[in-house]
Amino acid sequence: LSMPRFQSVVFTAVCSFLLAACQEESEAPRPEAPIAVTADTIIATFPVPTLDTSEINAFFETHATLLPFAGAVADYYAAGDGKYVWFNTTGVKEQAGFFLNLLRNLSTEGIDDTLAYSRRSDSLLQIIAGAGYSYSGGDAQTAELELLLTSQFFAYSDRVYSGLNENTSRSLAWYIRRKHLTLSELLDTLLEQGPEAFVSVLPLHPQYHLLKEASSQLLRIQDAEWPVLSLPEDVRYLQAGDSSELVAAVQYRLHLLGDQDSIVQLGVFDTVTALAVRHFQQRHGLSVDGHAGPFFFRELNISPATRLQQLYANMERYRWLGNSMQGSYLLANIPEFKLYVIEEDTLAWDMNIIVGKASTGTIIFNDELEQVVFSPYWIVPSSIIRNEIIPAMIKDKSYLQRNNMEVYHLQNRQTIAHAGWDWSQWAKSGFPYGIRQRPGAGNALGRVKFLFPNQYYIYFHDTPTRDLFSRTQRTFSHGCIRLSEPARLAKYLLRNDSTWNRAAIDSAMYLQQSTYVQLSTPVPVFITYFTCRADSSGTLYWSSDVYGHDAALIKALKAGAAVAIN
Incomplete structure (x- = not known):
């Protein structure tokens, strides 16, 4: 791989760091020891004083x-x-x-x-x-x-x-x-x-303390120089076998960040470096392929000082959460695109999810899941009727029929025949009826949905569009959360109800009418926004700030110290 040379001072700095690192391991600043309080010399005792x-x-x-x-x-x-x-x-x-x-x-x-x-x-x-x-x-x-x-x-x-x-x-x-x-x-x-x-x-929450402990890693290197590293214009990515000063700079950063324990061949993209790149990709929610491409450099160029502020923002969110997440619950974390099933404070299993686009973001809130609905109708939101369906019907009168949709009266929910309507009359005014999609293979909610009634009209559901789950960033919905394994969740939630065995669930998912199942015990649901987490070993994992909430919170933390904080 032929690459333009970096300034020699960068390469020299890398070498100097490695020599110094072999001689002495830097340590995180340690909190001062508690003030010693003793009463060894006090013999007399007195009643506990009082205040008026x-x-x-x-x-x-x-x-x-x-x-x-x-x-x-x-x-x-x-x-x-x-x-x-x-x-x-x-x-x-x-x-x-x-x-x-x-x-x-x-x-x-x-x-x-x-x-x-x-x-x-x-x-x-x-x-x-x-x-x-x-x-x-x-x-x-x-x-x-x-x-x-x-x-x-x-x-x-x-x-x-x-x-x-x-x-x-x-x-x-x-x-x-x-x-x-x-x-x-x-x-x-x-x-x-x-x-x-x-x-x-x-x-x-325990995650608060894990983040606090892990912050020492970033505190050690928060003042490190962090110039932008970028690929040459004619190079798609760095890969095994490449050698350059850019490779040396990448190795240096991976070592600082804890992804690469040692640098065996400085400036050579060897097996050790490839494994370190894969580890870094895995920690940052990227496709794990061992290639250092544009997305890899986007994350690598975020400085430790910036990451530290992001970590502190997530600690603040855990303060807001307190200890309310306890026991058994469902946790959908928007930036991770993951749903976690928690049993008695222990992860049982998880699945990939799709969340709202930036323009129709998924709301951060909590509630209780009460119902499972098999073969659901999709009640089309008024915004989608206004912005998508009416323009489509003006162009193509067969749009509703082709998508297995029907018009219904808002009061009595009865179906209304709409043949011959002039849909352009509602192009700029409110549509006075509702539109719903019948159960079936093409239904936008798939074969099952999960209701936790809330003012935001957010719920979990299946989807006929399965290919999107393979993407690393999954912001495609209008706000609701699409599940990669909806049948598994249904079977899990109804596991203690003998009426709903595997065969009964599979059958109910393929009917032409909806079946509503009330859970005997509602399950708490938390839809959260955490862009950073730490495991028990202190390893930090990062997710993209898909809605820009981190930046807003960091700004608020700098501007809004609480009363009695100088």
């Missing part, structure tokens, strides 16, 4: 940034008769140190900011936990620290565990119902269960 309303009011007069949480703090202490919660009979609890350690490492949660008065809390804790301080119950310093910790916990939890407010998430097209945390109960739980609870007892 005047002390709480005075605190917020001098700590105005935390004022939005004044009502919650006052209610919290009123419910507990004003007793301190961060102190016991001998002094400050060790949980205080663990919590302040979380504040000091807020960046590990993907939040580039600091909490209000965090330095003051650190200073007070060092004084009160220090050898020179003699604890004797409540005083001005313990009262300030007590109220700082509680107020900061409410502020921290509101941002880290709940995320941006619901108005913001809905403005970003996220309509999954959000659970609102009871922060007072969460604080009580964490303080009762000990310091380790600040890590183990968190109201977040």
